[in-house]
Amino acid sequence: MASKATSIDIAYRAGVSQSTVSRALRNSPLVNLETRQRIQAIAKEMNYKVDKNASNLRTQNSHxxxxxxxxxxxxxxxxxxxxxxxxxxxxxxxxxxxxxxxxxxxxxxxxxxxxxxxxxxxxxxxxxxxxxxxxxxxxxxxxxxxxxxxxxxxxxxxxxxxxxxxxxDNHQGGVIATQHMLAQGRKHIAFLGDSSSHSPEFRDRYLGHCEALKEQQIKPNKQLQFDAISTESSGFDAANKLLDKGIEFDAIFAASDLIAIGALRALKKRGVDVPNDVAIIGYDDIPVASFANPSLTTIKQNxxxxxxxxxxxxxxxxxxxxxxxxxxxxxxxxxxxxxxxxx
Amino acid sequence: MASKATSIDIAYRAGVSQSTVSRALRNSPLVNLETRQRIQAIAKEMNYKVDKNASNLRTQNSHxxxxxxxxxxxxxxxxxxxxxxxxxxxxxxxxxxxxxxxxxxxxxxxxxxxxxxxxxxxxxxxxxxxxxxxxxxxxxxxxxxxxxxxxxxxxxxxxxxxxxxxxxDNHQGGVIATQHMLAQGRKHIAFLGDSSSHSPEFRDRYLGHCEALKEQQIKPNKQLQFDAISTESSGFDAANKLLDKGIEFDAIFAASDLIAIGALRALKKRGVDVPNDVAIIGYDDIPVASFANPSLTTIKQNxxxxxxxxxxxxxxxxxxxxxxxxxxxxxxxxxxxxxxxxx
DNA sequence: CTGAAAGCGCTTACAG
DNA sequence: CTGAAAGCGCTTACAG
Structure with missing residues (x-):
């Protein structure tokens, strides 16, 4: 296979120096418009492309x-x-x-x-x-x-x-999710997701959640928080732990949609009706959220x-x-x- | 900020030539094991990394x-x-x-x-x-x-x-999808997806579909094929056209899951029960397939x-x-x- | 407006 | 086993 054309090949064909070719291809106004266009035409015809390794090496940046x-x-x-x-x-x-x-x-x-x-x-x-x-x-x-x-x-x-x-804004997301649940008359909201500094995003969502509760004079209950990482199975497990605990709850705020979908599966398996018995809100608005059954209310990140x-x-x-x-x-x-x- | 170390810096520190550094870092057996290790240690300490632009330019490949x-x-x-x-x-x-x-x-x-x-x-x-x-x-x-x-x-x-x-193997996928529908007692299967050479993958799925029909002495009916590209809305439109036509059908083979999900939405809207009235099979097994309602039977690509x-x-x-x-x-x-x- | 030349940081024949 | 040197293909001061 024919080896690739270099700027020297173009220069030869155009009857100019290699430096001029380089300038012309970068559309430098230093080069006479006519020669510039001629060189560009030749380059195109020869299917020439600037070697990125060479130009990056020279300019010391990689784009x-x-x-x-x-x-x-x-x-x-x-x-x-x-x-x-x-x-x-x-x-x-x-x-x-x-x-x-x-x-x-x-x-x-x-x-x-x-x-x-x-x-x-x-x-x-x-x-x-x-x-x-x-x-x-x-x-x-x-x-x-x-x-x-x-x-x-x-x-x-x-x-x-x-x-x-x-x-x-994870904090704000936690606030609006919780406000919405409260507005639906839910009072005992479980939070599924790590709330420690190991997961700062989840923690901020949790803190927003707590703030919204306090706005309504509801004291956040640590008993209703269950660790989970962002996977379906982790959500499934966390919801099961919640159910096993026998504590009263009428809503779940899941720190991610994947967790919410796992929780949904756990609830369904136990015969809990969503949203009648328990409402759920997720986080992310991933594509599956709208296809879950019931479709998942969630916090959308743009x-x-x-x-x-x-x-x-x-x-x-x-x-x-x-x-x-x-x-x-x-x-x-x-x-x-x-x-x-x-x- | 301190400019990046080069192989020359390493050479200076190690008291060897730059060529030796280059060889040592590529772990060349040409270099004495001891000096090799010494050079590698220095390079690590100085956080040296080979400049890819330079090495790629030299070797003429980019990895x-x-x-x-x-x-x-x-x-x-x-x-x-x-x-x-x-x-x-x-x-x-x-x-x-x-x-x-x-x-x-x-x-x-x-x-x-x-x-x-x-x-x-x-x-x-x-x-x-x-x-x-x-x-x-x-x-x-x-x-x-x-x-x-x-x-x-x-x-x-x-x-x-x-x-x-x-x-x-799109042809095989079309065959097994259709065989499965036939095994469920479905006889009038609509195909949603382009069947022309503009979409060779869809066409092969369609051809597999037709072959499976013929195996059972069923003549493929072109009236039951509706063009669609792989989007939810295109599937929605195609299913509506199918419904509007008033032709009898008891199953839909959609050329992709996205099409299937759009079709599902159209059927639901018209009050058609899936799978009792109409069965659906999609293609791809994208994540939403399992969360659709009803969950979507499909052809999985590995x-x-x-x-x-x-x-x-x-x-x-x-x-x-x-x-x-x-x-x-x-x-x-x-x-x-x-x-x-x-x- | 154009050209000759240096140099980016490597790899690798070549010589020893 | 090691070093001096060439060269990958560009960009860009420098000189004219």
């Missing part, structure tokens, strides 16, 4: 971002959290819109992901996504910071202020906007511009599991 | 694959086909397992995606995924071929034998295996090894929309 999706090791290999998939879609689009390429990688939390991409000049910066145990990777973030890696992280605000975090902001913020960081952490507002999506009138 | 997901322009921007998302996950994993990086990009069919990645040396090869109108991009494949780009395409077998295609085979085949192609197109068998997943006994 590439890396997306690291950190999976909880407990997660079933085949089932990626649909929320991340949705974020992936929007990040891909936003990256392309900015003229950057996107390197995607799924990583176990345990592995040594912290450095490779930017250090090896494959990417100018990194976007981190992950629902893992926060404590497990806090020190990795410190390391990234120490290396001056450009990165932005999805999720709750970080206590180290140097870490740029972008996320949805992934479209989130992807755009993540990419924009990271690019600003790379360019040395001013950036601040940001919280994106969430929306309540009312469906049949809590609030929508029955068909 | 990166590109994944191009071509979206149908009619598709809603926010809703990526969940089946692709699932493929994306498995391809990412398979790529990482082979020590390659993955560049991901979503493209409109209309845009000029054909060449850029490999031509610019950003990727060694391309994986193409897409449910668009086949005719629209057939000529782009020709162009890729003409440029000697290494690529593998997901889907139906291509009539140009030089195109390496990997896909699930995306895990598919991703592995796609990546392996592409790598073989790149290395100049023998590769052949491949069809992966599909499985019937029986749920309540057709075949599973009611709870």
């Amino acid at each position: 590439t971002l890396a997306l690291l999706i950190c999976e909880d090791p407990t997660n079933d290999d085949s089932m990626i959290n649909p929320f991340f998939l949705s974020m992936l879609g929007s990040i891909t689009r936003a990256t392309a819109q900015q003229g950057y390429d996107l390197l995607v990688s799924f990583q176990q939390l345990s592995s040594d992901w912290h450095a490779d991409y930017e250090d090896s000049n494959k990417a100018d910066g990194i976007i981190l996504l992950g629902y893992g145990d926060y404590m497990d990777y806090a020190h990795k973030l410190e390391k990234l910071l120490a290396q001056n890696t450009h990165f932005v992280i999805w999720g709750a605000e970080h206590n180290n202020k140097s870490v740029l975090s972008i996320g949805c 992934t479209q906007l989130a992807g755009e902001i993540l990419v924009e913020s990271l690019l600003k960081l790379i360019r040395g511009q001013e950036v601040a952490p940001m919280l994106i507002p969430t929306n309540l999506v009312i469906r049949h599991s809590c609030g929508a009138s029955a068909d | 990166t694959l590109a994944l191009l997901i071509c979206e149908d322009p009619t598709n809603d921007d926010s809703m990526i086909n969940p089946f692709f998302l699932s493929m994306l996950g498995s391809i990412t994993r398979a790529t990482a397992q082979q020590g390659y990086d993955l560049l991901v990009s979503f493209q409109q069919l209309s845009s000029d995606w054909h060449a850029d990645y490999e031509d610019s040396n950003k990727a060694d090869g391309i994986i193409l995924l897409g449910y668009g109108d086949y005719m629209d991009y057939a000529h782009k494949l020709e162009k890729l071929l003409a440029q000697n780009t290494h690529f593998v395409i997901w889907g139906a077998e291509h009539n140009n034998k030089s195109v390496l295609s990997i896909g699930c 995306t895990q295996l598919a991703g592995e085979i796609l990546v392996e085949s592409l790598l073989k192609l790149i290395r100049g090894q023998e590769v052949a197109p491949m069809l992966i068998p599909t499985n019937l997943v029986i749920r309540h929309s057709c075949g599973a006994s009611a709870d």
Whole structure:
């Protein structure tokens, strides 16, 4: 197979120097318009493309971002959290819109992901996504910071202020979910999800939940909180524990849709009617939420906007511009599991 | 911020030449074991990483694959086909397992995606995924071929034998879906999905469907075939057309789960009971399939295996090894929309 | 407006 | 086993 054309080949064909070819292809006004167009035409005809390795090496930037999706090791290999998939879609689009390429990688939390991409000049910066145990990777973030890696992280605000975090307003989401349940006349609301600092996003949702309760002079009851990570089976288990406890409850606020769907399955199995006996609200609005039976009332995170902001913020960081952490507002999506009138 | 360490910095610290550093880091047996280890230790300590742009430029390969997901322009921007998302996950994993990086990009069919990645040396090869109108991009494949780009395409077998295609056995999927419906006593089966050569995958499913009918001496009825692309709304529309026609039918074979779910919504709206009045089978087994109401019987494609085979085949192609197109068998997943006994 | 030249950071024949 | 040197294909000061 014919080896690829280089700028020297183009120069030869155009009867100019290689430097002129390089300028013309970058559309430099330094080059005479006519020769510029002639060179561009020849390049197109010869199907010439600038060698990115060479130009990146020369300019010392890659015009590439890396997306690291950190999976909880407990997660079933085949089932990626649909929320991340949705974020992936929007990040891909936003990256392309900015003229950057996107390197995607799924990583176990345990592995040594912290450095490779930017250090090896494959990417100018990194976007981190992950629902893992926060404590497990806090020190990795410190390391990234120490290396001056450009990165932005999805999720709750970080206590180290140097870490740029972008996320949805989990506290507000917890508030509006709980307010909605209260407005439906529910008083004994169980919370399914980790509420410790190991999962700052879930914790913020829980804190918002508690705040909404207090607004109505209801004292949050720790007996009604059950740990769960964001999987269907974990939600199933947590709901079973709740049922086994024999404590009174008329609603469940699940820290994620996956948890809610697992809880739904547990309730159904025990003959509990949703929403008549127990109302449920989830979190994320993943695609399956609207197809659950009953359809799942949930807190929607605007992934479209989130992807755009993540990419924009990271690019600003790379360019040395001013950036601040940001919280994106969430929306309540009312469906049949809590609030929508029955068909 | 301190600029990144280079192999020269390491060489200086280790008191050897830069060439020796390069060799040591690639673990070349040419270098004395002791010095090799000393150099590696220093590199680690200084957090040195080989500059990929430089090494790729030098070796003329990128150790990166590109994944191009071509979206149908009619598709809603926010809703990526969940089946692709699932493929994306498995391809990412398979790529990482082979020590390659993955560049991901979503493209409109209309845009000029054909060449850029490999031509610019950003990727060694391309994986193409897409449910668009086949005719629209057939000529782009020709162009890729003409440029000697290494690529593998997901889907139906291509009539140009030089195109390496990997896909699930759509014909077999159509056969087993239809056999299952027939075994349930259904006789008048509508097919929702394009059956022309514009969508070779759907066409193969349709042909399998027809073959299964013929096995039972049933003549396929073109009146029962309705075009649809793989979206929920297209399925909704197609089912409505079917209902409006007033033709007798007791089952629907939808060319994709998304179509099936749209059809389910249309039937529900018209008061048709699924599965009692009409049974439905979809295709893909996307996550929502099991949460549909009733849960959706469907043909499962093994995306895990598919991703592995796609990546392996592409790598073989790149290395100049023998590769052949491949069809992966599909499985019937029986749920309540057709075949599973009611709870 | 154009060209000759340096240099980005590696890998790898070549010589010893 | 090790080093000096060439060269991958660009971009961009520098000189004209």
